[in-house]
Amino acid sequence: MKAFAQLLDALSFQHGRNGKIALLRRYIEATPDPDRGWALAALTGDLSLRQAKPALVRGLVMERVDEVLFKLSYDYVGDLAETVALIWPEQPGANRIPSVSELIETVEQAGKTELPGILSAWFDAMTATERWATIKLITGALRIGVSARLAKTALAQHAGIETDAVEEVWHAVEAPYGDLLAWLDGKGPRPDPSHSAAFRPVMLAHPLNEADLEDYDPREFRAEWKWDGIRVQIVGESGKLRLYTRTGDEIGAAFPDLIEGLELDATLDGELLVMRDHVVAPFADLQKRLNRKTVSAKMMTSHPVHVRLYDILIRSGQDLRALPFDQRRRELETWFKAHSPAAMDLSDLVPFATWEDLATHRSTNLTTGVEGLMLKRGDSAYLPGRPKGPWFKWKRDPQLIDAVLMYAQRGHGKRSSFYSDFTFGVWRDGEIVPVGKAYFGFTDEELQQLDKWVRNNSTERFGPVRAVKQELVLEVAFEGLQRSPRHKSGVAMRFPRISRIRWDKPAAEADVIETLEAMLP
């Protein structure tokens, strides 16, 4: 538990992706089995202990600590798990600190009445960081900013292979992953992913550089609409059925309306959308159904989900990924005709003869939910990751507004000495109201200029945030607007970024809120 507690502690303060990967690698390489496997399971969400409620932990500490002192401390620290971890009166040598696997095993097997005594005895022997990590682990609230994908990337780097290669076998193995880790250490065979309804790494596209179009032959490409939902993979294999995000996170439990009763012996690639009467709803509707562990009947009725199918990877145990797109498309159509599952349909192919044709389609289709076009070579195999060349996404042009810089915040990691997160606003009734926040889109050189401008034009400081003179105009690009009661301005942007710094433009000429309201779907 010592090393795992230190890992969680270090991860919780590490903002950078590479920094997190380095910490994870160091842990994986220095920790024996099965501890490192259980730790991975906890980090990736494969293991979720919910044996203890925060109230139990609070009760334990109140038996040992003066009430007034606890209250003063809790008021100061503000977080219950942390207050308990820090205030617990240690009795070094009172007990032995369990290993991660011992801890998990003991907690899982302990009866309700035994658990408090076991925890107290551990807490006596632990350091504050170890108690904090233990409380996080047993209350199922790890939240330290490590995605399953990131943990897999660390494993892949440890073994010197691609993350997708880890992904491919991930769902065929179970915590504490002895066979997987043996393979990654070069000490065992590759786990066999067939028959386990495992996730297959998704094929992604590069953005299209329009200038390159003239080098491509339109006859070699197929076009489809790019839908604004989330990419998913539905896998049915040996009686198992799973729904994955494009990063391999399993989300089936939150979509029983989609997968319950579905009989499937195939691996399908598609877009998860909220649809009502065959019409795609805005992304904001889908968002209500994401990041949940379960879903209410009411939500399933008000926000019904649907999958628009793009591709078929495996059919009846036969791997189709090496076949060209055109052939897979025929397989997909045949499969769909034979099964026509209720909550699915086929993504249409957009007919075109020339690139000009397609450009017209792209600019005239204003259907809600259409983000642009996908171009796929007819002869393209289904490859993991983002290969250069076979697939392109040709998004609609972003929407642009001119906004006024209001606040700037220091970034993290490499950017911790730079003001790099910018809040901007537009005019409403003679004052500027905030409409969004962006922290990319600018070059390193522009960042230096912005940083300097912020430092020279600050009006107030609030910790890491500075308010600035409302004088600098930023051209902000974004992918659509949504209504948002949480924002003072009533609107929220998707993917806002700074596309240009308008040093030349006076703030008085920046956009007004009515312009944004007119852009709402």
Next chain:
Amino acid sequence: MRDRYGERAGNVLEESRYGQPVTIGDVTVTLRPAGHVLGSAQAVLEHRGERIVVSGDYKRRRDPTCAPFEPVACDVFITEATFALPVFRHPDDAAEMQRLLSVRDTFPDRALLIGAYSLGKAQRIICLLREAGHDRPIYIHGALEAINATYRSFGVDLGELRAVMETPKAQMAGEIVVAPPSTLNDRWSRRLPDPVTCFASGWMGVRARARQRGVEVPLVISDHADWDELNRTLDEVAAPHVWVTHGAEEALIHAAKQRGFNARALSLVGYDEDAE
């Protein structure tokens, strides 16, 4: 004082040694080590057989750069209370240093930038690093030079120090840099290769405080007594009256009263009408 404060140190400075009584009016003042930083002292005031000790800032754990705190029995003990909450229990210094060295080894391409107050903390960190086996040169910010020199003149061995200003950026990858805390998120840090920011302070024991400063590695190293040290000191000096100042007075007063001390906040002494 002059090295730290320059002209602001005061017009007339009088040197005094530990344990050497000085008489001011009819009060005898004797300085005793406080263990806070080099030269830090408690003031022992004696007047007609009554003794008041003003602790000033102090700590009780071992510090290789200064003389340890000497408990002095007294009638009134005026104590600091910077970390007077039971959530402040500073961990073992050596364990913190081992954690720091493991960070150094995890990021061989990045400099490890430790923010530490220039008077006392910086020198103590350097000594603790030496004790933990870090014998490579340590790179320092120019603001530390004068006080480092003072410490050296009092026989504190800091090992090989180099100025960041005179070192090429790439050479500091995988090395340890010590600088004042204000530099952590300052433009100054850009002269270091992708620094891992560490902050050495007792406040770092609380995660929200560390996050506020945006540090990647909070180091809980403090020159102030933690909760256990404060309470142990009250027991050792065994003064019937304890006046608490500078910090979280309420919790320490509560704990002291429970053990039979007549404890109150210094700011209230003389203002409380119900007194005695």
